[in-house]
Amino acid sequence: MNLYAKSKFNPTPLSKLFVTVFLSVCISFNTSALFSFALVAFISVFCMLNSKSKLAIKSITIYLLLNILSFDFILSSYDFLKNYVLFLVIVAKFFYLPFLGGIFFVATSDVSSIIVSLEKVKLPKTIIIPLSVIFRYFPTFKEDRKSIKDAMKMRGITFKNPIRYLEYVSVPTIISATNIIDDISISAETKCISDPCKKERFFDVKYTLIDFIFISFVILIQIFGILYD
Amino acid sequence: MSKSLNVKDLVTIGVFAILYFFIAFIVAILGVFPIFIFVIPFLTAVFGGTLVMLFMSKVNKPWALFIFGMIPPCIMWAMGHTYIVPITAILFIGIAELIFRKGKFTSLKYNTFSYSFFSCWGTGAIIQMIILKEQYIKAQIQAGISEESINQLVNLITLPTFILIIVITWIGGLIGAFVGRKMLKKHFEKAGIV
Numbered sequence: 001m002n003l004y005a006k007s008k009f010n011p012t013p014l015s016k017l018f019v020t021v022f023l024s025v026c027i028s029f030n031t032s033a034l035f036s037f038a039l040v041a042f043i044s045v046f047c048m049l050n051s052k053s054k055l056a057i058k059s060i061t062i063y064l065l066l067n068i069l070s071f072d073f074i075l076s077s078y079d080f081l082k083n084y085v086l087f088l089v090i091v092a093k094f095f096y097l098p099f100l101g102g103i104f105f106v107a108t109s110d111v112s113s114i115i116v117s118l119e120k121v122k123l124p125k126t127i128i129i130p131l132s133v134i135f136r137y138f139p140t141f142k143e144d145r146k147s148i149k150d151a152m153k154m155r156g157i158t159f160k161n162p163i164r165y166l167e168y169v170s171v172p173t174i175i176s177a178t179n180i181i182d183d184i185s186i187s188a189e190t191k192c193i194s195d196p197c198k199k200e201r202f203f204d205v206k207y208t209l210i211d212f213i214f215i216s217f218v219i220l221i222q223i224f225g226i227l228y229d
Numbered sequence: 230m231s232k233s234l235n236v237k238d239l240v241t242i243g244v245f246a247i248l249y250f251f252i253a254f255i256v257a258i259l260g261v262f263p264i265f266i267f268v269i270p271f272l273t274a275v276f277g278g279t280l281v282m283l284f285m286s287k288v289n290k291p292w293a294l295f296i297f298g299m300i301p302p303c304i305m306w307a308m309g310h311t312y313i314v315p316i317t318a319i320l321f322i323g324i325a326e327l328i329f330r331k332g333k334f335t336s337l338k339y340n341t342f343s344y345s346f347f348s349c350w351g352t353g354a355i356i357q358m359i360i361l362k363e364q365y366i367k368a369q370i371q372a373g374i375s376e377e378s379i380n381q382l383v384n385l386i387t388l389p390t391f392i393l394i395i396v397i398t399w400i401g402g403l404i405g406a407f408v409g410r411k412m413l414k415k416h417f418e419k420a421g422i423v
Contacts, residue, residue: 021307028311088261098308126234126296133243134300141247170279171416177244178287178422184244185237194236 009049011214012205013109014117019218020101026222027094033067035225039097042217043104050108059100066093111136117205129193133184144176234296238288245284246300252277253301253351267385267394270351271401278405279412281344286413286423289334291326298322298347305354313360317353321346337410344409345402352395358386 023039040063044056070089111132118128152168159165192199234242256272259265284297302318325347332339417423 017307024307095308102308126239126292129236129239130243130246130296130300133240134247137244137247141251166276167412171412173248174280174283174417175420175422177248181237181241181244185240188236188240 007050007108009046009210010108011046011211012117012207013105013114014121014205015207015211015215016101016105016109019215020098020105022219023101023222024098026226027098029226031222031225032228035221035228036097037063037067039218039221039225040100042221043100046214047104047107052107055103055107059103063093063096066096106135106138109135112202113205116201116203120205125194129188136184137180140180141177144173148172148176232290234288234290234293238290238293241284241288242293242297242300245280246297249277249280249297250301250304252280267355267390270348270355270394270398273351274345274348274398274401275405275408277348278344278402278407278409280409281347282340282406282409282413283417283423285329285334285340285344291330294329294343294347295322295326298325298350302350302353310354311357313357314350314353317356318350321349321352341403341406341410344406345399348402348405349395349398352391352398355386355391355394359388359391362386 040059044060047053047056047059066089070086070093114135115128115132118131148169151172152165157165157168188194253273256276257269259272260269285294288294288297299315299318299322302315306312306315325343328339328343328346332343413423
């Protein structure tokens with residue numbers, strides 16, 4: 001399934017990556033709460049446009065909850081536990097925007113469009129292939145973890161003996177990973193990935209108006225947020 | 230044996246990098262207790278040993294370890310850490326790569342020491358606290374955290390502690406490498422994976 005080619009409102013993977021890095025650079029500045037909320041809402045709207053409404057609603061609700069919690073705790077008197085929860089909430093709020101950008105990037109891009117757009121900036125193959133494998137492997141990894149958990153439940157291995165538990169989790173995970181490595185490299189080989197010739201793609205990754213809107217709005221909101229703090 | 234990385238090696242790098250990042254991520258969840266922040270690199274070193282030792286025995290080529298090691302710090306950089314993290318990572322993983330090459334990629338002794346240096350990249354997250362101390366305190370105060378709890382942490386961030394952390398992490402790397410060697414013998418050599 002090709003997420004990128006399907007939707008008109010999907011920015012190119014490169015612009016999504018750029019936005020994530022930009023947001024992570026900006027967390028060292030102080031941004032006013034209203035503008036950060038506008039950023040979260042803006043990225044959520046993009047999630048919705050790409051038919052990820054669940055993610056959009058989730059991200060807005062979590063952000064609102066974090067805000068309400070931190071506001072509540074600042075007003076109340078300090079207490080060790082309260083101070084502690086406040087610390088967690090504030091750290092979560094601190095890293096929320098770049099994290100959201102990263103989730104948006106992973107949820108709405110697929111491997112082929114990532115490869116094409118990274119090739120466009122002439123990155124070497126030694127970086128492109130590991131990066132694209134990372135995105136390809138995430139869903140399989142999740143499935144594997146679930147089946148290993150089920151198998152362990154059946155045999156009655158619990159967390160009571162942590163060292164044995166860790167061994168029983170890690171060994172099958174690594175063995176299944178090595179099997180997957182074989183699968184992926186064979187399928188990549190058949191798709192001629194190591195051939196240095198020029199390749200014809202099913203679709204092209206183009207910079208359109210939507211990229212411009214996406215990047216410029218994020219930058220504008222962020223800059224105004226810093227200025228009007 | 231050709232010395233340049235082929236597709237299979239690159240795919241191996243990608244998959245192992247995820248597993249390694251996953252281990253580092255799970256250990257980093259301990260960081261919700263501020264005191265544990267200093268133990269995170271040590272624990273990552275111990276638990277990541279098996280994985281990296283297996284990786285070293287699977288891919289015996291130059292640059293493989295370097296590319297593999299640089300992926301987690303770069304993900305961390307993209308997710309909000311400062312540029313200090315990748316810079317420390319380049320330093321320590323560069324040393325690891327040199328030792329890995331010196332042992333001709335197969336010597337167990339050299340690989341063990343190589344891993345102990347490799348695992349020190351995790352200290353970058355703490356080094357950034359010492360270098361950007363002022364900025365760090367300011368950001369925390371602006372965020373509304375009380376000064377007591379910041380001071381608790383900041384008083385600990387000094388040069389001696391920080392050298393101690395690197396040494397501890399290095400020892401953790403040695404422990405991890407020995408555990409990894411044991412695990413390799415016990416499970417993976419039998420299964421024909423190495």
